[in-house]
Amino acid sequence: MTIMPANTGMITEIKKFATHDGPGIRTTVFLKGCPLHCAWCSNPETIETFSQLYFRPKRCKGFGACVDICPEKAVGMDIDAKVDRKKCTLCMKCAAECPNSAFMQIGEIYSLSDLMREIEKDKPFYGKEGGVTLSGGEPLFQAGFTLQIFKRSKEIGISTVLDTSGCAASEVVREIMEYTDLILLDIKHMDPQMHRQGTGVDNVLILKNARIMASMREMRVSLPLIPDYNDSEENLSATAEFALSLGVDHIDINPLHKLGADKYTCLGLASPYDAYRPLDKQDVMKARDIVKAHGLKVTVGRMM
Ligand code: SF4
Numbered sequence: 001m002t003i004m005p006a007n008t009g010m011i012t013e014i015k016k017f018a019t020h021d022g023p024g025i026r027t028t029v030f031l032k033g034c035p036l037h038c039a040w041c042s043n044p045e046t047i048e049t050f051s052q053l054y055f056r057p058k059r060c061k062g063f064g065a066c067v068d069i070c071p072e073k074a075v076g077m078d079i080d081a082k083v084d085r086k087k088c089t090l091c092m093k094c095a096a097e098c099p100n101s102a103f104m105q106i107g108e109i110y111s112l113s114d115l116m117r118e119i120e121k122d123k124p125f126y127g128k129e130g131g132v133t134l135s136g137g138e139p140l141f142q143a144g145f146t147l148q149i150f151k152r153s154k155e156i157g158i159s160t161v162l163d164t165s166g167c168a169a170s171e172v173v174r175e176i177m178e179y180t181d182l183i184l185l186d187i188k189h190m191d192p193q194m195h196r197q198g199t200g201v202d203n204v205l206i207l208k209n210a211r212i213m214a215s216m217r218e219m220r221v222s223l224p225l226i227p228d229y230n231d232s233e234e235n236l237s238a239t240a241e242f243a244l245s246l247g248v249d250h251i252d253i254n255p256l257h258k259l260g261a262d263k264y265t266c267l268g269l270a271s272p273y274d275a276y277r278p279l280d281k282q283d284v285m286k287a288r289d290i291v292k293a294h295g296l297k298v299t300v301g302r303m304m
């Protein structure tokens with residue numbers, strides 16, 4: 001299987017001067033679409049592959065022009081129930097007209113040339129270590145676009161970092177590795193059933209791909225620390241041993257945070273965070289010590 005190159009892709013955000021998405025100063029591109037549906041996802045706007053409508057209540061001044069603009073009569077004056085999502089056809093007329101950007105289109109098609117122009121603009125700031133990071137969502141879900149971005153970046157001397165869950169066909173992974181300098185692999189759970197329970201898919205292919213990627217390129221491993229899901233001693237130890245088997249000597253633990261809660265509201269979705277007990281410092285230190293006991297270096301929160 002060879003990846004079909006794609007010269008356009010769907011993007012939610014281009015983050016400039018990022019310092020936590022790989023070494024040095026980086027431009028991080030968030031691609032839309034993810035085969036996983038992690039219950040705790042802090043970027044819910046990146047999971048679906050299509051453009052979505054955001055409504056930000058705090059920006060709405062209540063003028064109500066959007067009520068007349070909407071051809072589907074899906075917009076009302078009630079700020080807490082502004083959009084009837086069942087009627088909305090995602091025409092984005094409200095997003096185009098709203099003077100306060102309370103309505104916004106999330107997800108935009110970019111051409112490869114336009115995106116590379118954005119990435120190249122930042123080249124003077126990358127220094128020896130920086131470059132482009134592809135994140136998401138899952139960049140391997142738009143493999144053809146990811147391949148093209150990395151290929152072009154390497155041609156012009158820009159370093160490439162892939163921030164991935166590792167969920168893609170192994171042939172795709174192998175091909176992308178040819179143009180990848182560093183992999184940031186996020187491991188959710190070591191048990192296949194638990195992985196399926198938390199993300200919607202098991203981890204058999206993911207662990208296989210992790211071995212392929214680690215055999216081809218430098219890898220860093222991170223673990224989202226989710227209370228009462230993957231924070232048991234058994235799972236943390238299994239994750240640490242797996243990382244060691246990949247030749248990785250460092251794990252980054254990212255404790256669950258609830259900063260994505262507003263995003264769920266803006267997408268008209270229920271926030272998942274009430275289902276989780278808050279993590280305290282002791283929980284995080286305990287997890288750190290369990291991983292450390294296996295001889296790994298540990299950082300808490302992405303430290304590059
Ligand atoms: S996207 Fe279109 S259909 Fe949906 S609420 Fe806005 S104007 Fe109405």
Ligand code: SF4
Nearest residue numbers: 034036037038041137
């Ligand atoms: S892999 Fe990442 S982007 Fe995809 S659902 Fe999970 S947390 Fe969200």
